[in-house]
Amino acid sequence: MHREEKLLIAVVMAVSAAMFVGSFQYIQEAQYFPQVVALVTMFFGATIIANRRFNLAGEATTDLVGTVQDRAELEEQVHGDDDGSRPELDTAEPGSFRINLPLLYYTVPFTSYRVTHRATLAVLLVVYLGLVWLVGVFVSSVVFVLLYGKVVGLRRGVFAGIVAFTVAALLVFGVWLETPLFRPSHDLFGLTVMGG
Amino acid sequence: MSALASFIEGAALIFTPVTLLLIVAGITVGLILGATPGIGPVPGIALVLPLTIGLQTWEALSLLFAIYVGGMYGGAVSAILLNVPGTAGAIASTFDGYPFSLRGEGRYAIEISVLASSFGAVFAAVLLIVSVPILVAVIALFGTPEYALVAIFGLAIIPLVTQYSMGKALMMAGFGTLLSAVGMPPMTATPRYTFGILDLSDGLAFVPVLLGIFAIAEMIKLTGYDGSLGDSQSGGADGEPTEPRETNGLSDLLDRFADIFVRNPLTFFKSVIVAIVIGFIPAAGGAVSNILAYALEKATAKDSESFGTGDVRGVISAESANSGTIASTMVPLLAFGIPGSPTAAVILGGMLMHGLNPGPGLFQDSVHLSYATFISIAVGGVLLLGIGLLTATQMARLTNLEMTMIVPPVVVLCVVGSYALSLSVVDVSLVVLFGLLGYLMIKYNYSTVAFILGLILGPIIEENVHRSFSLGDVTIFVGSPLRILLVALIVGSLVLPVAAAVYRRTAA
16 A cells, blocks of 8 residues: 555544544534444445455445546556656546646755655645735735746746736735735734735 | 426526626636646536625526536547546547547537537436426425435445445545534534634535645646646547548538437437436436446447447437436435535535525425526526537647646635635635645545535434434334335445445456
8 A cells, every 4th residue: 555545544544533532522412423423434444454455355346437447557557656756647537537648746956856746736735825824815826826837847928827817816806806815814913904 | 386487486597697698608617627637617616616706696506507517518528639538427428539530520529519418408407397396296205314314325325326446435425424523513502623713613614625625636636747638648549639620510510410319319318318317316427427328328229339439329428418417416416415426516515605505495495496507507508509619629729738837727716715715714724635635535546526425415414313313213214115215225335336346256
């Protein structure tokens, strides 16, 4: 099992266990539902782990859609080459599509460490969230687009177009929906509302 | 109120200049989003949701229905031209659509696809408009215990109607259901699992979770690719597609019309009926109906060997089925609050956002809203015909968009959109958190649809199970033939995949 998949299962199991234990602090009638659901969730999580470890039942699935997508072959490729060293194929998902384009990588400045653009976007999202909290949605959105353009190396014309789109979208939210674009979500500097 | 009066009241909600203009805009946006790699109707509608805050309820919902109609067809463009289905509902369109492109007849296949999609959506919606009085009578049979059982059935059936393994699908359904326990429980005024955060007292905000799971997760997946969808060497057929030929005007279009309704009318009507039935099943939607309709058409055709080589019946069946499902997925949504497809789940987010709480009460007491839904979809289907035919060539160009260009605008719209809903950074955190989790789910084949359905159905299950127990003990759930049937369906849905796996293993 890949470490990212382990992480996903661990998150699900840990949250379920925590909510099961935490449920005891509420009145009895409000306890049953989270307790039963947490136990069911942990049961299926344990089933997946046991199935992977001991190959109890294989991948039990009726596979209505998967039969036409050669999933097994694609899955083997996506799971088999996650060492980040060569292009990989992605799996086709419902509402998605099959792509076999090469993957892009980003070399972290001042190091020779290469990470996928997916990992960099994940980090950028966390930075974006922090900036929304710190300086509001307008500045954070522009900074996110600038950072993304730098990491991905967008062409100048494309980059300008995306910046223009972003600013226009922000203005739509700000003017039409009256979203406060510059309001931070903290009171660190005594400036809760900096403008609308 | 008579059915006719309700119908007129429903129609009055749709036939206003603003709503009609919004339907036109929705079809266009849906076409663009459906044909744009990696977006499609589910993330597309999720993205547009926050922008509808400023609209009246039925203006907003008509816009969302129109995006659904346009997006369902839009997915066929890359399916036919590149052998890459833009949505799961267009998978079967690749089988015979792409061979048309290989021999230079991509434009023909796209036009057939527009006609089949448009008339499929309209025909299904009209059939359901006629059936509303029957549906209302059937829904009246469902009391509190039945409602609880239907919601549990909605979760139990997920492994059967999706391609996910049973354990993974049910674990994600359980996880979603569990997270629905955050917030105010139905039986007490003390919130659960909020950790003192006021923004969580109404539970996890649905739209930010949708944006994270469906849009941000897709963007993380998409951002790694170098180039455009048009550069992708998709598998399946040998050879390279040639440029689509232009049509020769109205006579060609009439010929396409005859291909469907004169030469292959049974193909069309069979597929739409399949679509309507599939739409009633929670979570199935166009992803299942297009494949089943195609398989049925191929199985019942006398000369089935021509399927897969560019047979027009393949395109008609797949496209009329996926669009035919749109109206029927709204039936479980309006009647029980249970979405019949992932896209319907996102539309549910829109309904809740605009103060509509779907369920038996709404369906029976406000019949005109059901009429308005189906009328809106039918109008969208009619408009799709014109807009789809006019923009067929332009839509094909969207497949040349570079993947990396699509990501930043979508991410910004998700973050700013979620913030705009309640001006809370907690909602933005939900977008990011569930985006990252959603990406892991997609990458390792854990059902995002099961997760969302769990989140939606959790409160329905808890509330109605709680109410049922106030009416009697556990035997109340087998207290009538309908309840016994529902229990049998739940047990069957859970046992069937296991039995099938055991049988396969034994046979091997």
